[in-house]
Amino acid sequence: MATASGASDLSGSGAPPPGVGAQAAAAAEEEEREVVRVRVKKCESFLPPEFRSFAVDPQITSLDVLQHILIRAFDLSGKKNFGISYLGRDRLGQEVYLSLLSDWDLSTAFATASKPYLQLRVDIRPSEDSPLLEDWDIISPKDVIGSDVLLAEKRSSLTTAALPFTQSILTQVGRTLSKVQQVLSWSYGEDVKPFKPPLSDAEFHTYLNHEGQLSRPEELRLRIYHGGVEPSLRKVVWRYLLNVYPDGLTGRERMDYMKRKSREYEQLKSEWAQRASPEDLEFIRSTVLKDVLRTDRAHPYYAGPEDGPHLRALHDLLTTYAVTHPQVSYCQGMSDLASPILAVMDHEGHAFVCFCGIMKRLAANFHPDGRAMATKFAHLKLLLRHADPDFYQYLQEAGADDLFFCYRWLLLELKREFAFDDALRMLEVTWSSLPPDPPEHEVELVGPPSQVADTSFGGHRGRPVRQAHAEACQWRR
Amino acid sequence: MGNGTEEDYNFVFKVVLIGESGVGKTNLLSRFTRNEFSHDSRTTIGVEFSTRTVMLGTAAVKAQIWDTAGLERYRAITSAYYRGAVGALLVFDLTKHQTYAVVERWLKELYDHAEATIVVMLVGNKSDLSQAREVPTEEARMFAENNGLLFLETSALDSTNVELAFETVLKEIFAKVSKQRQNSIRTNAITLGSAQAGQEPGPGEKRACCISL
Numbered sequence: 001m002a003t004a005s006g007a008s009d010l011s012g013s014g015a016p017p018p019g020v021g022a023q024a025a026a027a028a029e030e031e032e033r034e035v036v037r038v039r040v041k042k043c044e045s046f047l048p049p050e051f052r053s054f055a056v057d058p059q060i061t062s063l064d065v066l067q068h069i070l071i072r073a074f075d076l077s078g079k080k081n082f083g084i085s086y087l088g089r090d091r092l093g094q095e096v097y098l099s100l101l102s103d104w105d106l107s108t109a110f111a112t113a114s115k116p117y118l119q120l121r122v123d124i125r126p127s128e129d130s131p132l133l134e135d136w137d138i139i140s141p142k143d144v145i146g147s148d149v150l151l152a153e154k155r156s157s158l159t160t161a162a163l164p165f166t167q168s169i170l171t172q173v174g175r176t177l178s179k180v181q182q183v184l185s186w187s188y189g190e191d192v193k194p195f196k197p198p199l200s201d202a203e204f205h206t207y208l209n210h211e212g213q214l215s216r217p218e219e220l221r222l223r224i225y226h227g228g229v230e231p232s233l234r235k236v237v238w239r240y241l242l243n244v245y246p247d248g249l250t251g252r253e254r255m256d257y258m259k260r261k262s263r264e265y266e267q268l269k270s271e272w273a274q275r276a277s278p279e280d281l282e283f284i285r286s287t288v289l290k291d292v293l294r295t296d297r298a299h300p301y302y303a304g305p306e307d308g309p310h311l312r313a314l315h316d317l318l319t320t321y322a323v324t325h326p327q328v329s330y331c332q333g334m335s336d337l338a339s340p341i342l343a344v345m346d347h348e349g350h351a352f353v354c355f356c357g358i359m360k361r362l363a364a365n366f367h368p369d370g371r372a373m374a375t376k377f378a379h380l381k382l383l384l385r386h387a388d389p390d391f392y393q394y395l396q397e398a399g400a401d402d403l404f405f406c407y408r409w410l411l412l413e414l415k416r417e418f419a420f421d422d423a424l425r426m427l428e429v430t431w432s433s434l435p436p437d438p439p440e441h442e443v444e445l446v447g448p449p450s451q452v453a454d455t456s457f458g459g460h461r462g463r464p465v466r467q468a469h470a471e472a473c474q475w476r477r
Numbered sequence: 478m479g480n481g482t483e484e485d486y487n488f489v490f491k492v493v494l495i496g497e498s499g500v501g502k503t504n505l506l507s508r509f510t511r512n513e514f515s516h517d518s519r520t521t522i523g524v525e526f527s528t529r530t531v532m533l534g535t536a537a538v539k540a541q542i543w544d545t546a547g548l549e550r551y552r553a554i555t556s557a558y559y560r561g562a563v564g565a566l567l568v569f570d571l572t573k574h575q576t577y578a579v580v581e582r583w584l585k586e587l588y589d590h591a592e593a594t595i596v597v598m599l600v601g602n603k604s605d606l607s608q609a610r611e612v613p614t615e616e617a618r619m620f621a622e623n624n625g626l627l628f629l630e631t632s633a634l635d636s637t638n639v640e641l642a643f644e645t646v647l648k649e650i651f652a653k654v655s656k657q658r659q660n661s662i663r664t665n666a667i668t669l670g671s672a673q674a675g676q677e678p679g680p681g682e683k684r685a686c687c688i689s690l
Contacts, residue, residue: 290499290520297517332498332520332546370554404554407523416522 034059036110037117042074044124050074053117058110062251063103063202068210070122087119088112097121102201196227198425204233212251214240217436224432228425234344241431242341242357247438257442262349264445268324269316275323284322288315288330295335299420301343313348314338321355325447328359331366336412340424356443361434363447365411376410377403486530486537490650491561492643493591495583496568497576498547501602504633505568506544509643514634521546524554531644533651540647559590563654564597564646569617571601571630572609577617584624596649598627600642605632 036058042050052073056066070084071077085097086109100106100120109118207223209215220240229237239245245254272281292315296302302310318338322330337358342351364372380403385392395401408416413430415423494502503521507513510527521544530539545558567583569576580599587597599621601612614630621628627645631638 287498294517294519333522335520336522402554402557404524404557405526407554408525411522416519 036114038120039117040070040073040120040122042122042124058107058114061106062205062212063100063106064205064208064212064251065210066100066106067205070120072210074122076122076124081125083123083125085121085123086113087121196223198228198230199224199233199237200230201233204237208251212254213248214245217247217438221432221434221436225429228428231424234424234428235346235350238341238344238428238431239350239354239357240436241428242354243360243437243439244353244357244443245438246440246442258350258353261353261443261445262347265320265349265352268445269320272319272323276326281319281323284330285315285319288318288322288335291332291335292318296339296343296420299343302339310342313351314342317342317348317352317355320352321359324445325359325363326450327447328363328366333408333411334359334366336415337362340415340420340427343420344424353443353445356445357439360443361437362413373407373410377406380406380410486539488536488538488651488654489541490538490563490647491541491543492564492566492646492650493543493558493562494545494566494568495587496547496566496600497570497573497579497583500547500568500570500573500576501633502547502566502568503544505566505600505602505631505639505642506542508633508636508639510542512636524558529643531647533648536651538647538651540643542643556590559587562591562595563650565591565595566598566600566642566646567626568600568602569612570603571612571617572603572606574611577601577612580620584626594653596627596646596653597625598629598642598646599624601628601630602633604630604637605635 034057035055037055038053040052040054042052054069054073056069067084070082076082084100086100086105087095088098088109089112090096090098098105098109100109113119203223204220207214207216207220214220217240220237224237224241239254239258245257249257268275276284292311293306295314302308302314314335318330318334321334321338322328338351338355341354341358342348345351345354365376381392381401384395384403392401395403414426417423418426494506496502498520503518503525504514506525506527507515507518510529523546525544526541527544528539528541530537532538543558543562545554565587567580567587569580571577584597587595599617601614601617617630618628620626627649629638629642629645631642633639
């Protein structure tokens with residue numbers, strides 16, 4: 001899995017290790033070792049091999065940092081298509097080149113193969129015509145490891161065997177999706193390439209520069225649009241898609257940012273009683289709970305007893321949002337939007353930050369005046385009339401041209417219309433079709449206070465819109 | 478009263494389900510239209526629909542039932558939701574007094590948007606949970622009587638009275654419609670030749686126009 005990378009240059013040192021999962025365990029063993037010497041051999045078709053040597057701090061060198069060191073060391077800019085492998089030992093103790101595809105691989109390499117120095121090999125691959133093959137090159141071990149390695153042969157042949165099957169599924173999904181996109185006009189407007197495999201960790205790092213900053217946000221989105229994201233990478237990539245990060249953060253800054261925002265969330269969560277009256281809070285909590293108990297309960301993440309930790313996290317997240325956004329409060333449908341985010345982040349604070357990111361775009365859909373939804377229906381109507389006039393006429397004759405049967409589709413961005421795990425893929429592809437909209441400074445976790453006067457549309461009796469949840473509460477008193 | 482085929486009907490009656498979130502509106506609907514009940518049904522978002530065609534005497538009536546989210550936040554569709562509705566089931570959960578306490582508010586919302594002649598039944602759902610009852614039958618019955626509503630207690634879970642509830646509402650509508658159609662024919666006969674005929678029909682005729690095919 002990808003973690004935010006530490007900033008580094010050839011002589012960089014001193015920062016604490018990024019402590020996440022397996023990497024943390026590997027990194028812990030590395031604590032006393034400050035420098036790893038690296039020797040690299042570059043191989044490119046018929047050219048004679050080239051060699052470079054340098055040293056890195058293993059505690060702050062991530063794969064993407066290493067990649068950029070190599071790009072600079074061998075002047076590879078323009079040749080982004082290369083594979084890295086390191087000389088390690090297989091199970092039989094034989095020396096083999098093992099592929100370096102992730103930060104996890106790199107930690108293993110530092111831990112097991114860096115004495116007296118880490119021996120790397122860079123394979124420059126000729127550029128391919130097919131964009132599809134280009135992507136497979138990046139994740140196929142065959143090109144990274146020499147064809148004389150038996151293990152690698154086996155792995156690559158498995159990949160090859162799986163390819164046609166995967167492709168046929170992707171094509172199938174692609175057809176369905178492109179139809180949906182056609183109707184909802186979610187396309188980029190440029191020619192849509194054939195579908196690709198999900199974005200992998202290694203490939204994701206090619207979108208970051210040597211400081212770990214996302215350098216090509218639009219291209220990253222286009223790439224995700226073509227194939228989604230590998231499930232293990234979602235935790236990282238969704239934060240970009242949900243416009244959580246301001247522009248230009250380095251890996252280290254991203255980690256600090258998320259930590260700080262999480263603390264901010266914990267603080268807000270402790271302020272429920274200050275921010276809402278006891279009656280309002282009680283109303284919000286009971287409404288949220290009623291819905292949380294019937295949101296994605298068939299999925300393992302939310303299955304089990306009603307006081308399970310994930311259900312409580314979802315409840316607390318939504319309650320905090322309602323309390324801190326009095327103009328929006330809680331509305332049915334929000335639990336459906338928050339549920340996949342929490343399941344992917346698996347961290348209440350991070351999920352809240354992401355939820356605020358997505359709600360910046362979607363909050364208007366929940367506004368009591370219904371204006372945003374009315375606009376959506378109007379657009380859908382126009383699109384349908386344009387895309388399928390016969391069907392539109394049929395609906396008109398049946399008196400269904402108000403398209404209200406699409407309400408749930410529009411409000412939840414089709415989330416309910418797919419099985420949970422398929423919905424994750426569908427959502428990330430949908431989100432990636434929107435232009436990046438990073439916050440100027442950072443994601444706001446608190447919405448504007450109530451009491452904003454508003455004149456409603458469509459003869460809605462023109463009364464000012466009060467605090468949404470106050471209004472909802474009043475309805476029940 | 479039995480099922481007719483989907484396409485073969487003489488009348489379409491639009492019936493709406495209203496009431497607080499979580500009282501079991503969606504399960505009442507699925508029990509009636511598909512004979513299904515789900516313990517972990519999801520929240521209804523916006524509006525959802527289902528139909529079932531039933532025979533009332535010799536007439537096939539297609540009940541087009543609209544189900545909506547109990548949380549009153551979907552204003553964009555409120556008026557469309559009630560428009561043309563000839564029947565309503567106002568549902569509360571008889572194990573949760575709060576859902577009964579707001580029945581009057583729902584009634585007001587209904588009469589604000591629907592026509593005054595709409596047939597309304599007050600439905601106390603979840604009668605299978607009688608040990609947890611918080612709303613006495615007689616109290617609800619009295620309220621219904623005083624407000625001119627039909628009343629039944631149902632259980633979508635064990636099917637008690639679900640058929641009967643929808644059937645009673647549909648029959649009541651049917652009776653009204655039959656009567657109004659006769660009135661309407663008479664009225665039309667009388668006003669024949671008037672240039673203004675039909676422009677501003679009384680409630681009875683308007684109803685008949687909405688329903689008859």
